[in-house]
Amino acid sequence: MRHFTNVNDLGDLKVALHEAFEIKKDRFKFVELGRNKTLLMIFFNSSLRTRLSTQKAAMNLGMNVMVLDINQGAWKLETERGVIMDGDKSEHILEAIPVMGSYCDIIGVRSFARFESKQDDYNELILNQFIKYSGRPVFSMEAATRHPLQSFADLITIEEYKKTERPKVVLTWAPHPRPLPQAVPNSFAEWMNATDYEFVITHPKGYELAPEFVSNARVEYDQMKALEGADFVYAKSWAVYNDKNYGKVQNKDRAWTVDAEHMAVTNNAYFMHCLPVRRNMIVTDDVIEGPQSIVIPEAANREISAQVVLKRILEGIQ
Ligand SMILES: CCC[C@H](NC(=O)CCC(=O)O)C(=O)O
Ligand SMILES: NC(=O)OP(=O)(O)O
Numbered sequence: 001m002r003h004f005t006n007v008n009d010l011g012d013l014k015v016a017l018h019e020a021f022e023i024k025k026d027r028f029k030f031v032e033l034g035r036n037k038t039l040l041m042i043f044f045n046s047s048l049r050t051r052l053s054t055q056k057a058a059m060n061l062g063m064n065v066m067v068l069d070i071n072q073g074a075w076k077l078e079t080e081r082g083v084i085m086d087g088d089k090s091e092h093i094l095e096a097i098p099v100m101g102s103y104c105d106i107i108g109v110r111s112f113a114r115f116e117s118k119q120d121d122y123n124e125l126i127l128n129q130f131i132k133y134s135g136r137p138v139f140s141m142e143a144a145t146r147h148p149l150q151s152f153a154d155l156i157t158i159e160e161y162k163k164t165e166r167p168k169v170v171l172t173w174a175p176h177p178r179p180l181p182q183a184v185p186n187s188f189a190e191w192m193n194a195t196d197y198e199f200v201i202t203h204p205k206g207y208e209l210a211p212e213f214v215s216n217a218r219v220e221y222d223q224m225k226a227l228e229g230a231d232f233v234y235a236k237s238w239a240v241y242n243d244k245n246y247g248k249v250q251n252k253d254r255a256w257t258v259d260a261e262h263m264a265v266t267n268n269a270y271f272m273h274c275l276p277v278r279r280n281m282i283v284t285d286d287v288i289e290g291p292q293s294i295v296i297p298e299a300a301n302r303e304i305s306a307q308v309v310l311k312r313i314l315e316g317i318q
Pocket of ligand 2: 046047048049050142150274275276
């Protein structure tokens with residue numbers, strides 16, 4: 001595997017899951033694979049889980065790791081071509097990327113949707129420039145439209161906890177004070193649609209995700225109806241995708257906040273969230289602290305998903 005940006009890059013998911021459970025049994029088994037290889041992790045946005053779990057995964061494989069927060073310490077980067085750089089940006093991304101590529105063997109990039117240009121976001125302008133100009137294998141640590149390391153960890157977690165072969169998984173929108181990217185829900189939908197699970201998406205009218213991610217999932221505007229009999233409830237907020245209000249918050253209705261009443265109509269479902277989570281906006285304290293909440297093991301599986309991806313990329317550059 002050269003680059004990792006979406007579910008298709010991993011190939012057969014059953015094989016990838018087998019690799020994940022093997023690594024989970026002995027995460028230091030491949031400690032020689034990454035010897036004298038350097039991972040550079042580049043963050044245009046904040047992170048806790050991705051930052052720590054991906055470094056840990058790289059260290060499990062014997063790699064050296066460098067981390068760069070673009071907006072703290074590096075020069076502010078101009079990302080548009082043809083701009084006269086007489087403002088507050090000292091360096092152009094088209095120099096910075098090949099320079100960064102010269103110092104490492106593999107690059108991880110976090111660059112959220114900016115909600116300035118839907119076209120730039122959904123063409124993955126920043127991530128694709130790293131792929132085009134760095135000369136290195138590149139993997140997404142959440143880009144504008146997907147968060148594949150998170151979704152792979154989510155799938156590993158559901159496989160670990162499911163009580164039936166084809167669980168009912170419900171992705172529910174929840175209110176948030178800020179406009180959040182569609183990357184996590186897009187990616188979760190993409191990975192759930194790649195399984196044979198029963199998959200339902202529920203959100204208020206006007207919060208439809210891009211059709212290419214919804215694919216053949218059932219969309220239900222009545223949240224309680226969607227949650228009936230669910231085995232897994234995956235909560236996440238996202239901003240409007242449609243052209244008219246792209247990147248906006250148009251609903252803050254806390255009737256969508258996942259509470260005990262919502263969980264009561266499920267099949268004693270597990271509660272999942274990628275974190276960080278705004279308590280009592282997305283989910284109540286009682287639910288996220290309750291016995292069916294698996295957000296911590298879900299976060300712990302980020303080390304495993306990152307290690308499978310790094311292992312596959314390292315095997316391609318030996
Ligand atoms: C893994 C999730 C990263 C990001 N989350 C946020 O930006 C939350 C920020 C906040 O709650 O203020 C998102 O929704 O895509
Ligand atoms: N879930 C996730 O990616 O968390 P961070 O944004 O803290 O990395």
